[in-house]
Amino acid sequence: MGRTHSNGYKRVSDFFPEIQYVPELKAVCSRREDKVRAFADQWGYKSVETDWKNIISRNDIDAVDICTPNNMHAEIAVAAAEAGKMILCEKPLARTLAEAQQMVDAVEKAKVNNTVWYNYRRIPAVTLAKQIIDTGKLGRIFHYRANFLQDWTINANLPQGGEALWRLDADAAGSGVTGDLLAHCIDTAMWLNGPITDVSAVTETFIKERMHQESGQVQKVGIDDACIFHCHFRNGALGLFESTRYARGHKALYTFEINGENASIRWDLHDLNRLEYFDHADDSIVRGWRTIHVTDGDQPYMDKWWVPGLSIGYEHSFIHQVADFLKSLETGEPCAPTFRDALETQKVCEAVLDSAASKSWKETGAEEFQR
């Protein structure tokens, strides 16, 4: 994630020259000095730190970007907020709702700019979906479904924990696919379709034990390898979500679909420049799903890039979020999703895990995103 964010900061001015703020890469921090120095050299950071507290205490640093494993988010964010620094935090906001609430309290008390890297909102095709939905074209919404399917942990010999595999370690990650992948799906879903009110979930851990990278011991796996839930949205729609790292053949298949009375929309991360759109208002004999190649200058963010038909990629979503964050400094408006927005997503994640553990429906308590 350090690379996608760094790339975002370095490219934003080339493609968004109208933005007055220009990020400066003052310092990068990581515990291993050799690695962090190499990273700083490669990416042009002016200094390195091996203790994140030094970042917080430096006066030449205005904004902190938290890309650590999830178990460090809260402590760093609270300290950064107290030091008056802007914060950009990787998702999920925290391991637990309690941690997340603490972080929200801290940034709101300190009144510091804050945002969370739910980057998929800023894939142009996804932003276009939001624009279409906001026109009201879909009418009453009946269904929302999303999944995020991967297959990279099927091998039982893959260890858990350590620098590369902390996502498999419940202590570091908080949860498995729920916090890592479903959190993305939930953020997009509530952005597009409003709050999820209650959930019924099931989780599964297919490989029960794995060697831990750091201890070398075979230990119980504490994360959810897969999670499925259905739910209600406040607007009356039914929702359906699934995530797994055991779907052979899918590398990072994040898809969502929304079905309204008058129109439907779907999207797929493996073909991220396209949006599919069905409009029941089309003449019946020529009615069908449209495949929109979202690469024209009148489509979101695409006036910044190439000519129609020429694709952009995954990392552009981060550049867009940097751009929007910088613009928010100019306008004084929050840069969504804020920590508070991410708290709503966290409520749903927590309810999902609670529901799976208790085998019962759970209310989420989630509210509308602010925007």
Added chain:
Amino acid sequence: MGRTHSNGYKRVSDFFPEIQYVPELKAVCSRREDKVRAFADQWGYKSVETDWKNIISRNDIDAVDICTPNNMHAEIAVAAAEAGKMILCEKPLARTLAEAQQMVDAVEKAKVNNTVWYNYRRIPAVTLAKQIIDTGKLGRIFHYRANFLQDWTINANLPQGGEALWRLDADAAGSGVTGDLLAHCIDTAMWLNGPITDVSAVTETFIKERMHQESGQVQKVGIDDACIFHCHFRNGALGLFESTRYARGHKALYTFEINGENASIRWDLHDLNRLEYFDHADDSIVRGWRTIHVTDGDQPYMDKWWVPGLSIGYEHSFIHQVADFLKSLETGEPCAPTFRDALETQKVCEAVLDSAASKSWKETGAEEFQR
């Protein structure tokens, strides 16, 4: 359905000349004489009846095909079994598990040949999926997901009940999408992946009241417009099922996907001649989902049809089932799915509706299909 079945009986000998039994269209029955006579004329039935009991009592009739609304299945089937007639029954077997059990008891006591029209098993691509799975190529199964999405009842002015719309009338149909659409998905799923052991479901009725065709009164809608459930399979896989008639843009999108340790398979009714297959054993740099156009002579049933590349359609699945039923008369083997197999599906449907009503997980008690 009368047309697809009649077509099946009339075509089977042309394409399966090796089968010794040749169906004779002795009689067709329906309450309205003018309509049934017209149908008989069109399709070449030799006589008509307006009371189904006459069919049962006729000695020149060996087999009864039940295409009525679901509320008539049990009574007719029990009577037919007692009269020693072979029975081919439309799906779902019955409105309720109790009715279905009665029917199974009747055919088993009478030892009459029986089968249920879960026709999608006999789409060649679906049959091929079964063959591949039976080789063991997929390894341990992690996930099974299926949906059946339609959009034909979104219009709130559509009435319920009567001849054309009995599927919207809970008395006639028993349930909505659960019995009509999910039953197909469950039959395929348990055929491919074994018994579903427990389920957690949610249902929704989006349009709460509709005029009834027969009474002319606006009445409460008793059926489920949409149903979603997740579940466990006995083999440890997680399952996910969704069906609705409110997914704008989808006419009859029945899809399923199965993810194993080593390979995955998916299929889509809108493109029914194709099967998608992912084999992790392929060389990594050229590994990808394969789109198999299932139209070659060495693929299931396709030696009966055209040259490679030339498609068949929906109704062929019925012709194949007629062929297999006739062959079963020669071999003495049951023609799957039998009433008993369909009972297992009925158990899952009933557990799904119970789960949705009680907002809790339910055991299904379903067993392996016999085959």
Added chain:
Amino acid sequence: MGRTHSNGYKRVSDFFPEIQYVPELKAVCSRREDKVRAFADQWGYKSVETDWKNIISRNDIDAVDICTPNNMHAEIAVAAAEAGKMILCEKPLARTLAEAQQMVDAVEKAKVNNTVWYNYRRIPAVTLAKQIIDTGKLGRIFHYRANFLQDWTINANLPQGGEALWRLDADAAGSGVTGDLLAHCIDTAMWLNGPITDVSAVTETFIKERMHQESGQVQKVGIDDACIFHCHFRNGALGLFESTRYARGHKALYTFEINGENASIRWDLHDLNRLEYFDHADDSIVRGWRTIHVTDGDQPYMDKWWVPGLSIGYEHSFIHQVADFLKSLETGEPCAPTFRDALETQKVCEAVLDSAASKSWKETGAEEFQR
């Protein structure tokens, strides 16, 4: 082809009950008595003949359907016309333009009903393409492209000639892919986009010698294994056509696309129920190719089949042509494409082969199809 045609005659009344004429399968003819008798038994022909002249001389036969290798078309058709019989002839009409002209002269002199089995026009999606084009929605046409790609003759050990492989034998077939596959593409193209005026072609024979089935001798291969041509249409559009039996991975990939000023259309035989349509009049941000699943009752021929979303197959195009032929007997209108229409296609085929042989552009002399 005998099977697809027979199936057409036998199914038409079931699905088009409004048509007063009902085909009777009086006789089937083939040189080998055992084979033709088996075929007659399977399909329900009332008698068999082993000399086609007997068919012509029988008074109980009103219509003759010619499914022989191409080298027999002209002789049979001329005799049948002289005997006053209606003729349905497989495509291409003949091996050469001269033969085709003779056949046209014969049917026009005899004033007998006639049609040629360019069946792809009557795939509902293709018929829908025609309807859309006829509305003028596409505006000025710039491009038409089509290909028909197969891969079944790549194996060098495949013999030529004989009953099964006469398509590889230049004497029997007249040409290779040009008459067999491109003829289909040309018929559709001129139906949709008007006459092709001049062509520039290249042909190739990749496997130069093959054993002949009948002689057992290794002989020079006389047919074109592949043929490509570009051309002008009378309306100013550029055309591009390609056919081959050496495109590994394509079983029967017939596709066409037409690009107009305002809209474009494309189609693919491997997914024959779908039509793709692009309408530039759509709002720019939601503009894209539409995938139309042509299975609704208001789309061509589809009121005769199943509910929306349920596919039909290849053979249905023949049933539709039988239906239209029978209707033409009621209305007195010709059933397109007539022999005269097929003559126009033959002109283009001949010009294509001439162009390839002479390595120069050739005028086709083709005229508009009759309606």
Added chain:
Amino acid sequence: MGRTHSNGYKRVSDFFPEIQYVPELKAVCSRREDKVRAFADQWGYKSVETDWKNIISRNDIDAVDICTPNNMHAEIAVAAAEAGKMILCEKPLARTLAEAQQMVDAVEKAKVNNTVWYNYRRIPAVTLAKQIIDTGKLGRIFHYRANFLQDWTINANLPQGGEALWRLDADAAGSGVTGDLLAHCIDTAMWLNGPITDVSAVTETFIKERMHQESGQVQKVGIDDACIFHCHFRNGALGLFESTRYARGHKALYTFEINGENASIRWDLHDLNRLEYFDHADDSIVRGWRTIHVTDGDQPYMDKWWVPGLSIGYEHSFIHQVADFLKSLETGEPCAPTFRDALETQKVCEAVLDSAASKSWKETGAEEFQR
């Protein structure tokens, strides 16, 4: 193009840190001072020039990147070569074969490093195609087809010429789609499948007159709006190429396909991360086109980017070419395609235009690329 190249120079070190050379953006040149200064500010060029000769004469500049309209390529390149500068030149190399030859002579005499921006070779999926072909897996090659379809010049009110629309002006561009789009297709084709030996082409100019931006006069349009040609490759394969700017619905649809005896490959710029691959060696019942999502670390260039499943875009091909160019400085190997390679492509373009003008086949004289 200035943006894609500048982006390439600025990003290369972030993603290819192992390369010792780091581009410095010394100067950017354009005739309009205000525009070039704004561009320099945006992209971080250290100085600006408004006369390209100043670039040539500056001693602090080692490499010149030519992004001008085609009519300036030769003069600048020859001067740069004589000044001993490395040259990276936009495609097509020149307007005519004569100009191109001059440029090749100049760089070869001066022995300066040189490359031409046929960037599509370095889309990872395309590079993977090359790797697969080089293994010999395809066997004897029968067919190669490519097209490049756009729709941006359909509007008859679009003017020609000037800064933005020089591609429509024959003086500036040399030709229309042949040099602009088919040149890409030809470069890829000869890289993958060897020299094209002879061609038969047709061109069309659909809009005959357009207002010229600079003169304000309505003038004859001199470019080819569309060009189609078929050809032979030296290896015996048939080729088919089409390009147009009048294919409504296609923004930048560059596709190619190659059919070998044993396997086939195809690719599509609108979905550039995917490669489709058909391997006849697969078991027949599960044989089908594979869709390879080329985003894994063992696929070309992809170890530099993100995790599997996450896409890259169009501009990455330029970053890859910069990387390969810089590596070529380390290794002393040429960076393909060199000016000499591009000359071979130019020979084919010239033969294509000659063929279209003379309505006859033309030999190309093209040779193997050096690599």
